[in-house]
Amino acid sequence: MQSIFCKNKKGQQEAGAMAAAALIAIIALLIVAYILFLPPSEREKILEGEEDNVSEEEEVEVLLSETPERLYPLDQKEFELELPSINIFTKEEAIEFKKLDSLYVSRSLFSDKKAVVEFDVLDIADTEDVLLNFIVVESKGRLSIRLNNIKIYDKEITTANIQPIELEEGLVQGKNILEFSVSSPGFTFWRRNRYSLEDILITGNVIERGAQASKVTFFVSESERDNLRKVKLHFYPDCDLATVSKLEIWMNNYNLYAAIPDCGMPNRAIEFSPDKLVPGENQLIFETEKGSYLVDQIKLTSELEKVEAKIYYFQLTEEEYDDVKDGFKDVLLYLRFIDDTSDKIAKIIVNGNDIRLDQTDIEFEKNINNFVVKGNNALKIEPEEALDIVELEVSLEE
Known part of the structure; x- marks a missing residue:
């Protein structure tokens, strides 16, 4: 009885061990699959044991940052x-404000037939030379014309064609009324004065000011x-x-x-x-x-009045200067200009040492390790022609 129990217990232990081994194998396969599907950069970090925050950016210290704008040659005033x-x-454009084929006015002792013509002028300020023109087909008496209730014409017309009648700028409004009438026959009460007009045209010039x-x-x-x-x-x-x-x-x-x-x-x-x-x-x-x-x-x-070269200053501590001389750090001069087409010719002077600038490129960069000193450093730019500089920077970089 005891031997049977021991055998059963041993079999159970072997089965449990096999199940655990299978579970470990499945987990291992899942981990491998997970790693395979990761982006290459992340997979590399995991395989090499790197952390996300291990990489450090290159250290850069700005020693000088200026916007010189436009610099001029010293000998040019x-x-x-x-x-x-x-x-x-x-530009003037001729505009027709109103056009009528004909109109007729008459007056006798017992009747007074007038004619009214309305027209609009949309842009009073930019409208000029407003003219009234017509052809006289029949005439007897004096023709009277009123613009916005102001008399502008009162004549007896004996010809078919007349000089255009100018409508004064001060009288022309946005909405206008022309009233045509004829004079009374007076003592000859049996007569009828009348005017028959054709091709009535009101024009003007509108100025385009765009x-x-x-x-x-x-x-x-x-x-x-x-x-x-x-x-x-x-x-x-x-x-x-x-x-x-x-x-x-x-x-x-x-x-x-x-x-x-x-x-x-x-x-x-x-x-x-x-x-x-x-x-x-x-x-x-x-x-x-x-x-x-x-x-x-x-x-x-x-x-x-006078042209003077502006001097720009930057500092290097003893430790920074030693790093430069030992080759651990570099001092870089950077210039950015307004364009990449014009000639940029100048002499750059760093602590009395000349650097020649002669290019059309929009950027200029120069290592000035050999020109710097411990403590206060001076830099100035003397252009041969007017030179527009958008940015001037001196930086200390590893």
């Missing part, structure tokens, strides 16, 4: 800024504005003296010019105070009320 041409114009003004934008740095002694505006107007009105020129909100220029000739330079400019964005506006102008060869010439 007069500068020129060319601006794009502009075209401004107004292109009557144009704006040119340019930038001036704060240091440049503060150092200006005088500024002049030059331009060449192409226009027709017979058809244009005065040309107005505004610098920001200040009126520089308001006159009819000599068309087809360079205009005399307009000198104005530098305080009409502002640091940052400036707006030069050209405007006219009538006609067409092509304004070409627009440029600003300026004269500076």
Whole structure:
């Protein structure tokens, strides 16, 4: 009995061990499958025993960060800024406000037949030369015409065709009423005065002003504005003296010019105070009320009080300097310019050591390990021509 019990117990233990081994094998297969389906980078971290936070970013310390804006050559005091041409114009369009085939008015001792014509003018401010025209088929007496209850015409007409009747600007409104009537026959009471008119037409010119003004934008740095002694505006107007009105020129909100220029000739330079400019964005506006102008060869010439190379400073501690000299860290000079097309020629001086800049690229980077000193370091840039720099940075990197 005892031997049977022992055998059963031993069999149960062997079965349990086999079940445990099978479970471990299944878990191992699941883990392998999980790892296989992971992204390669995560799988590599698990297999190599790395943690997510093990990698460290390269250490970078910014020693100097500036926005120099525009730099000028030391030996140049007069500068020129060319601006794009502009075209401004107004356009007149002939409009028919009203057209009638015919109308008839008459008056006798016992009757007075009048005729009323209504017409609308949608844009009073930009409407001019409103005219009334008609053909006289039959006439007897004096024809009277009133515009908005104001008499504008009272004549006896003896011809079929008349000069167009001008409707004065001050009398024309948005909604208008023309009243036609004829004079009384007076003592000849048996007669009837009358007018028969055909092809009645009311016209006018409407001015389109969508292109009557144009704006040119340019930038001036704060240091440049503060150092200006005088500024002049030059331009060449192409226009027709017979058809244009005065040309107005505004610098920001200040009126520089308001006159009819000599068309087809360079205009005399307009000198104005530098305080009409502002640091940052400036707006030069050209405007006219009538006609067409092509304004070409627009440029600003300026004269500076003095040009001095600005010096930029940055510090290196003794420990940082030692790291540079021992090759553990680098001091990098970085410049970013306004474009990648213009020539950028300058001499960069670091603690008395010259670096030549001659490129068109938008970025410039240089290792200046050999030029730095412990403590205070000085850097300045002397361009051969005006140079726009968006960013200047000196950094210490591993």
